[in-house]
Amino acid sequence: xxxxxxxxxxxxDLSMAFGGIQALDNLDLDVHGxxxxxxxxxxxxxxTTFFNCVTGLYKPTGGDxxxxxxxxxxxxxxxxxxxxxxxxxxxxxxQNIRLFQNMTVxxxxxxxxxxxxxxxxxxAIFRPPQTRREEQDIVDRSYxxxxxxxxxxxxxxxxxxxxYGQQRRLEIARALATEPSLLLLDEPAAGMNPxxxxxxxxxxxxxxxxxxxxxxxxHDMKLVMSLSDRVYVMDYGKRIAAGSPEEVSxxxxxxxxxxxxxxxx
Amino acid sequence: xxxRAEIKRSxxxxxxxxxxTFPLMVVRVDSINETIEWRWMNMLWVGLGSFVLxxxxxxxxxxxxxxxxxxxxxxxxxxQIRSWFTDPKHRWPLLALLALIxxxxxxxxxxxxxxxxxxxxxxxxxxxxxxxxxxxxxLLDLGYVAFYLxxxxxxxxxxxxxxxxxxxVLPIGALLAAIFGVLLGFPVLRLRGDYxxxxxxxxxxxxxxxMENWNDFSRGPSGISNxxxxxxxxxxxxxxxxxxxxxxxxxxxxxxxxxxxxxxxDSRIGRAWLALREDDIACQAMGIxxxxxxxxxxxxxxxxxxxxxxxxxxxxxxxxxxxxTFLESAIILAIVVxxxxxxxxxxxxxxxxxxxxxxxxxxxxxxxxxxxxAIMVTMMVFRPQGIIANVRRRYEFxxxxx
Numbered sequence: 001x002x003x004x005x006x007x008x009x010x011x012x013d014l015s016m017a018f019g020g021i022q023a024l025d026n027l028d029l030d031v032h033g034x035x036x037x038x039x040x041x042x043x044x045x046x047x048t049t050f051f052n053c054v055t056g057l058y059k060p061t062g063g064d065x066x067x068x069x070x071x072x073x074x075x076x077x078x079x080x081x082x083x084x085x086x087x088x089x090x091x092x093x094x095q096n097i098r099l100f101q102n103m104t105v106x107x108x109x110x111x112x113x114x115x116x117x118x119x120x121x122x123x124a125i126f127r128p129p130q131t132r133r134e135e136q137d138i139v140d141r142s143y144x145x146x147x148x149x150x151x152x153x154x155x156x157x158x159x160x161x162x163x164y165g166q167q168r169r170l171e172i173a174r175a176l177a178t179e180p181s182l183l184l185l186d187e188p189a190a191g192m193n194p195x196x197x198x199x200x201x202x203x204x205x206x207x208x209x210x211x212x213x214x215x216x217x218x219h220d221m222k223l224v225m226s227l228s229d230r231v232y233v234m235d236y237g238k239r240i241a242a243g244s245p246e247e248v249s250x251x252x253x254x255x256x257x258x259x260x261x262x263x264x265x
Numbered sequence: 266x267x268x269r270a271e272i273k274r275s276x277x278x279x280x281x282x283x284x285x286t287f288p289l290m291v292v293r294v295d296s297i298n299e300t301i302e303w304r305w306m307n308m309l310w311v312g313l314g315s316f317v318l319x320x321x322x323x324x325x326x327x328x329x330x331x332x333x334x335x336x337x338x339x340x341x342x343x344x345q346i347r348s349w350f351t352d353p354k355h356r357w358p359l360l361a362l363l364a365l366i367x368x369x370x371x372x373x374x375x376x377x378x379x380x381x382x383x384x385x386x387x388x389x390x391x392x393x394x395x396x397x398x399x400x401x402x403x404l405l406d407l408g409y410v411a412f413y414l415x416x417x418x419x420x421x422x423x424x425x426x427x428x429x430x431x432x433x434v435l436p437i438g439a440l441l442a443a444i445f446g447v448l449l450g451f452p453v454l455r456l457r458g459d460y461x462x463x464x465x466x467x468x469x470x471x472x473x474x475x476m477e478n479w480n481d482f483s484r485g486p487s488g489i490s491n492x493x494x495x496x497x498x499x500x501x502x503x504x505x506x507x508x509x510x511x512x513x514x515x516x517x518x519x520x521x522x523x524x525x526x527x528x529x530x531d532s533r534i535g536r537a538w539l540a541l542r543e544d545d546i547a548c549q550a551m552g553i554x555x556x557x558x559x560x561x562x563x564x565x566x567x568x569x570x571x572x573x574x575x576x577x578x579x580x581x582x583x584x585x586x587x588x589x590t591f592l593e594s595a596i597i598l599a600i601v602v603x604x605x606x607x608x609x610x611x612x613x614x615x616x617x618x619x620x621x622x623x624x625x626x627x628x629x630x631x632x633x634x635x636x637x638x639a640i641m642v643t644m645m646v647f648r649p650q651g652i653i654a655n656v657r658r659r660y661e662f663x664x665x666x667x
Contacts, residue, residue, distance in 0.1 A: 055550060086552035094550075100543035103536075104657050111540045115552025117533055121561065124532035125525050131532075138533075143662055156659045178552050 006068055007032050008182050008213050009054070009090070015062035016046075016053050016237075023049045025237040026063070031182060033070055036204065036214045038224045038245075041234035042257055047217045048095055050234070051184055055092050056082040069181040070211075087115040091175035092184035095217070097167050099174070101160035105151055108159050108170055109142035112177025142177055149173045149203060165196040169203065176207065183207060185216040189223050201227055225249065233257065271323050279316035286311050325647070347610065347656050367516055371509040379512050381624050383580065386515035387573050389616040390522045392600035393609065394569025397526065399598065400607035400655070401535060402562035403542025405462040407594050408449070408469025412442040412567035414589040416574020418476065421489035421584050431495035435575050442571020443564040445472075450563035454556055457545065469594055477586040488585025495579045511580050518576070519613075522569060526609055529565065531658060538562055539607075603644055605651025614652050 007030040016024040023046045031037045039047050053060040056077065065077040069089040077085050091112070100108050117138060123131035146152050149169045154162060159170055168188055175183055188204070189197045201223055208214055218224050224231060224245065231248040233241040235257040241248050248254055290307040294300075349355045371379040391413065398406045416438040423429040423437065453464050476483045483489070494507045495514060502510060529535050537558045540548040549555050578584050596619060604615020622640065626633035644652070 057546065057550070081554075082546075082549040083552045083554045086550060091552075092550055094547065098544050098547035098550075100540050100547065102543060102657075103539055104659075106660055107536055107539070107657065111536055111548070111553065112551050114533060114537055114540075119533045121529075121534065121565065124529050124534050127528065135533075139660060143660075152662075155662070156657075158657070174551060 006070075007066075008068055008070070009215065010066040010068070011054065011063070012066070013063035014050070014053060014060055014065065016049055016058060017061045023237050024053065024060070027234070027237070027239050029232055029239070029242075031213050031215050033181075033213055034208065034211070035229045036208050036216070036227055038228035038231045039215060039217050039234065040219070040221075040224060040231060041240075045234040045257075046237040047234055048186060049237075051092060051186055051217065054085075055090060055184065056080050056085040067182070083115065086178050086180075089179070089181040090184065091178040091180035091182075093168070093171040093175055093186055093188060095186040095190065097164075097171060099159040099167055099170060102158060104156050105146065105159050105162065105170055106139070106142055106155040109145055109173050109177045110138050112174045113138045113142060115178055145173045145176050148176075148206070150199070165192050165200075168192065168200070172203065172207075176212070180212055182213045182215060185214065185218075187217050187219060189218060189220045197223055221249075271320070275316050275319040275323065278319040279312045282315035283308055283312045322646075344656060346653055350610065371512050376505050376508050379508050381621065383508070383512045383515050385617050385620040386512070386519050387577060387580075388597065388600060388620045389519050389613050390515075390569050390573050391597045392604065392612040392616045393522050393526050394566045394573075395597050396566075396601050396607065396609070396612050397529070397538070397569075398562050398566035399601050400612070401530065401542065402538040402559065404453075404559065404562060405458070405465070406563075406566070407462050407466035407591070407598065408472075409465075409566070409570060409597055410589045410591070410593040411449070411469040411472040412445055412570035413574045413577070413593065414472055414476065414586070415442045415445050415567075416571035417578040417584045417589070418483060418489075418574075419571070420575040420578040421492050422483070424492050424578075425489055431493065431575070431579050435572060438575035439568045439571045442567040442574065445571075446563040446565075446567030447560050449567075450560040454559060466591065466594075469589075469591060473586050473589050476589075483586075486585060486587070488583060488587075489578075490583045492578050492582045492584070494582060495576075511576070515576065518572070523609060523613075530607075530609070534558070534561060599641065603641065603651060605653045605655060607655035608651065608653045611651045611653030611655070618652070 009029070009031040011027060011029040014024055014027040014029075015022070027046075027050065029037075029039070029050075039050065041047055049058065052058045054065050054077070056079075059079050063078075066074050067077055067085075067088055067090055068074040072089075075088055077088070077090075080088075100111065103111075117134050119131045119134055123134075143152065143155065146155055149172060151162075151166060151170055151173060154166070159167065162170060168190075172183075172185065172188065185204070189200055192200060197220060204214055204216070204227060216224075216228070228245055230243065231241075231245050232239060233248055233251070233254045240253045240257055241251040243251075287308070290311055291304050293302040293304060295302060349359055370382060374382075391409070395406065395409045398404050398409070419438040419441050420431070420434045423434050424431075429437075449465065449468050453461050456464055477486055479485070494502070495511065497507075497510055537548070537553045540551070540553060541555065541558050541562075545555060548558075577588075581588075600615040600619050601612055602615075603619060604613070605611025623633055623637050626636055629636055
């Protein structure tokens with residue numbers, strides 16, 4: 001695996017408390033360039049909360065989130081707005097699909113280009129040449145991304161009319177359009193059949209090969225084991241294990257978290 | 266075709282209606298002669314009418330269910346009418362015909378008709394402006410009339426105190442309304458849905474009440490009178506000429522508005538508004554600045570209301586706060602919803618229907634608002650997506666798309 005020394009995402013002692021409930025408890029995690037990292041844990045372990053803290057939907061109550069896109073300097077993301085974080089090079093998908101339902105598939109992806117383009121009211125009304133070029137560029141790039149995820153045949157359909165698997169891929173396409181150096185996927189394989197999961201696995205590998213680091217939350221252990229370079233395991237907001245898929249799956253703490261304490265052995 | 270259960274239910278409905286309308290439609294107390302008049306024929310009509318209507322609607326809904334289409338999807342009619350405007354074969358002849366009618370209108374019809382048409386055109390622009398906020402950005406704004414008021418009062422006040430002309434104040438009114446749009450936008454940035462609606466409603470009322478009570482500034486309920494009509498290169502116009510002039514002014518304004526709104530809709534900002542309407546969390550996560558997008562929507566929506574406000578003040582030459590009640594906001598909103606949210610053509614047709622219908626229903630005298638209400642209810646039941654539903658732009662990729 002091509003791996004750079006400088007971590008793209010570095011999370012130190014991240015904490016998040018909702019009132020008295022400690023949803024994240026001093027969590028450490030890092031993702032390097034060219035890596036696929038999985039974050040697993042039982043339901044309610046705080047995985048999605050972690051994503052929300054990192055992408056700015058929640059403001060963490062403690063710790064640091066540092067993003068270092070390749071070739072740029074490190075920035076601290078705590079307390080920044082989600083759109084600023086997206087522009088800095090981190091994009092995500094959602095566990096419960098959040099597409100723009102009454103927009104076409106292409107338009108959904110074009111929204112992802114928003115933070116990389118500039119046209120404003122003046123450009124929109126008078127359409128000077130640079131705005132026309134920019135619009136054409138948005139359309140071309142969006143179409144190219146849709147071809148990559150295999151949705152080019154439905155560009156003009158409403159996104160709500162897509163099948164479940166297609167909607168998940170469209171979410172990935174939309175996130176890719178923001179040119180992220182790190183892509184966060186929240187349960188990308190949820191609700192997919194084995195065939196779709198297999199295609200998704202290939203897609204994620206391709207995304208990694210094209211230079212996006214990937215951090216994913218996933219419950220499908222087969223997918224996690226075959227796809228990821230490293231795995232973090234969480235339970236009750238704490239990190240209980242980290243390492244290669246083999247190490248983690250043999251870890252007693254992980255087995256305990258997933259299967260519970262055994263009575264007789 | 267009709268089964269027995271349906272007929273039975275319709276019978277029940279009609280009996281219920283007879284009972285409900287009994288005191289209103291049947292009994293009439295003549296307090297002068299101290300007699301009670303029983304109008305049994307009315308009961309028959311109510312019963313029969315509601316029975317037939319109930320049967321028809323039952324039949325319609327069953328028919329629609331079997332077709333099993335989503336009522337909110339653009340249906341055949343919307344696509345059909347839209348295709349007249351997009352298909353190059355029909356587009357130019359149709360537009361030429363519309364232009365011809367529009368230009369010939371004030372010369373063929375009376376000044377009264379021209380005046381009504383000017384009002385309708387004003388509401389077209391108001392509807393298109395509110396359409397940016399409600400239809401595209403999905404922010405339910407019930408206080409839109411406030412910006413209309415800002416425009417009207419900026420002309421009224423600047424004209425009486427500083428003697429500024431119409432053409433000077435038109436951009437000033439637009440700018441002031443945009444500023445007020447941003448002013449309203451800031452406190453409601455965090456709100457959405459019902460809460461947003463309530464705050465905007467209050468905003469509209471506050472502005473009106475300030476105008477009503479701040480006598481030194483706005484002359485209170487007595488309003489501002491003798492506002493200058495728009496100038497025409499310094500030539501004095503007769504009343505009829507100035508009515509025609511205003512009509513053409515509004516016509517140009519409508520064309521400009523359609524052009525601008527159409528371009529905005531199909532742009533980076535327009536897409537951002539749609540995304541904001543669809544899902545504001547995903548929209549932020551995809552890198553859209555929610556604050557900026559919302560404020561632009563409010564400001565650009567308000568701009569149109571401000572300009573129409575200036576024209577309104579110039580048209581009536583008299584303004585007072587009573588012209589800017591919540592009812593106005595409600596009518597403009599009804600135009601947008603009835604016409605079809607987010608659809609330019611729909612909003613235009615909606616404005617004509619809603620403004621011209623009450624005028625031409627005057628023949629029905631007392632019943633005109635009743636008929637108007639009935640038409641609106643029927644519309645919303647049978648076409649919840651509005652007259653012309655919004656159709657998204659399709660992109661072609663050199664024959665790659667099937």
